[in-house]
Amino acid sequence: MAWRLRFPRSLFWPGAGLAAAALIVSAAPAAEVIDVKIEHVTSPGGIEAWLVESHGNPLIAMRLAFRGGAAQDPHGKEGLAYFVSGMIDEGAGPLGAIAFQEREQALAMRMEFNASRDVMLGNVQTLSANKDEVFDLVRLALTKPRFDEDAVERVRAQILAGLKFDENDPATVASLAWDRLAFHDHPYGRPIKGTMESIAAISPDDLRDYTGRVFARDKLKISVVGDIDAEAVGKLLDRVFGDLPAHATLAPVADANPPFGPTREIIEMDVPQSVAQFGHRGIARKDDDFIAAYMLNYIIGGGGFASRLMEEVREKRGLAYSVHSNLYPYQHGSVFVGNVATKNEAVGRSLEVIEGELRRLAEEGPTAKELDTAKSYLTGAYALRFDSSANIANQLLWIQIEDLGIDYVTRRNALIEAVTLDDIRRVAKRLIEADRLITTIVGKPAAAKGQEVPG
């Protein structure tokens, strides 16, 4: 299971979340074509994957995703997908947890699963010399998980301990409260990691039920990059995934109501620095304006020191170490959210500055220079996403999840280049509603109290 980065609010890890990964899927410098040859492989058994062969290093990276992430958690069983992701190497087939993990270590493989809102993500890396044994273990983990009672209890205790720490982490508390305010009873309003109560209520049968419903061939996307050819990939696909059920059984997820405020919730916590999250409804990945909105977000708060919020809040005023924004285009609802952390006395001031900038952007739109910077960064930096096998595999997976087409890598930069100042100004008006923000603040925000807006 992946650890949380110690620098979650650091600029250059924008959004460990789902959408960030989705958004990174964008293109190459206009002048430069990204030189990755993507093959569409279909196995003899009919399982599909995208492959980039790269024999420079004796490694193979596989990324996979099953549709139906945490949004498939039943009511009262929040955290089920997350629990499953933590059980992935806790024993399968003839191997108990310890035997399984000793085998993983002996094979020097890497395997981790992560539950996000809409998809269960899997990440496997192996030395090419060990690929047969490694992918046998992956097959066992997916098709024959044991969910032995002692392993289940161990992982449960770890999740509960984690939740206990999260309760005291202001950024996590602000984020969970924001989701609740934005999505209420919709699955997106519920915590991916669950609650003390829901995690306590999950049984081995629940875990089995989830993998039985979600781990299926028709909702599966796969990318493979590295020291392997198409024929070998075809065989591997059938061996690893062939025994999965043909069809997933997913509970329908309704489209969420677009989240809007004005709402401001203050959660008191005795910390010297208040942490705030702000935002409202975003824009769908399929929307024709998505690319322009993505560029707009870069200009607002997605572009580190090139972004307005960073300039106004940090560079000019020294109000925060980090301030940034993100677009998260989930399948059934999208959000635009940002985060800032400022000492209690001044967090109200930070939020005023942020709201002022958002208002100004909605009214006036970005400048021509900002648009140019966004274009040159986003087109130029696209190639940076393709500098390792693991990164390429990640890009290919998200292009499949978002259904953007196998030629997207070559089309993407032109989409960025095509956005005009008029487009982005129109989209700024459409996207940003500075008077309708949902804001959560965790800490002891002195100045912010007076501005409370009834929710």
Next chain:
Amino acid sequence: MWILDQLVYALDPRAGLVLASFGLASLAVAVAAEGPQPPPRVSEFKLKNGLHLLVIPDHRAPVVTQMVWYKIGAADEPPGSSGIAHFLEHLMFKGTDLVPNGDFSKTVARNGGEDNAFTNHDVTAYFQRVAKDRLPKVMAMEADRMANLRLSEKDVTTERKVILEERRTRVDNDPGSILQEQMMAALYANHPYGIPIIGWEHEIRTLDREDALSFYRHFYAPNNAILVIAGDVEPKEVKKLAEDTFGKLAPKDNINGRTRPGEPAHSAPIKVTLEDRRAGRTTVQRFYLAASYASAEPGEAEAIDLLMRVAAAGSISKIYKQLVIGDKKAANAGGWYSDSGLDSGRLGFYAIAAKNVSAEELEKAIDGVIEDLRQNGVTQEELDRARASYIAEFVYTSDSQSRMARHYGWRLATGMTVTDVEAWPDRLRRVTVDDVRAAAQKYLVDKNSVTGYLLPVPKQTSLDGGKRVNTTVKGRS
């Protein structure tokens, strides 16, 4: 711009306290694993002005990583000026005559690149990732700010506020970090590794423009730096570019960095207890002073490295099997080896208490694991398995040019040579179970340890409660 403290944890439901350290050998580099593979062709040059240049070609993508490593860090700060190395690192983005007005990062962005920097006790590094045709541009910019930094009073005043916010985010808002800071201060009674990289708050408040410029003038020079270029380049062209940019800068005399006060022999173990309503779960940590790769006898650090992998890395480690799977006293447990310090290394163990287990019980359980390591070391099978997975990490690292640049840069800036780095897997292969047990006996020594308790005070409730933090730090024994 951030801090790379080698003791950086994240609290995660399953992972518990996890070390995310770039100083760890776990981010090591690729050269010979089991079986044949092409080792990277690393080229090394020394420019006339003393700049050390390393080129690591990787032609898979038309992308380049540039890193400049200054052989200077927080442990080289003048007394009373803690945090100045990191403060200067922030200020390095404020401008020169050529790239004024804090435009450094914006200029990199306009060139389709990403940039950042970090500071630790021994090194300060700046880096960019760009398309290969932009390398001349970013190299010229990086060389320019090595010699021509311009700072206004306003830049300094505003950035000091930013750094105080950074300290609140990193330390003051997080009881785990507060405890860690106190444990480090206890572990190093005299050596500056005991002073936090970001600085003590009361000293940060006094840092000014002249402090920053004086540190800059003294330590930033081509003969105190290593330039690492990894990616789609040829060594010859890079050497020419470097000569045309960095090569024009004058070297400096009398760079007396790295003359730090030594650590005296310790005579008693220390315990640090932090009670905090925000603590979540009872957690116990144990740090030991140890040798680093730079300070160890030949072969010794490799043995410590493998010892800690068997003892404490992941869910088949000895501590996890004993405390989490076996006697179920901990929800999670593990450990780490901080191996890259120039003067000293550290070993660490941690455990997060299972429900209704006290810190004292948990500490006793950790003691049991450590006593077993001292008595029995590790088995051949355990050693071989840990070694196979460790050596494979060198291969995984070779998949990423920026990790390669980071690995070589870090190791060269803290005492290794290119040959040392490339022979690393071979040195690991030579480690025996006897070496590992000897390392355990030499370094798992009580009087060289600090034990930290993080205790949630009673009646601590959840999310919405108006809670009171009552922080007490009790140094003891």
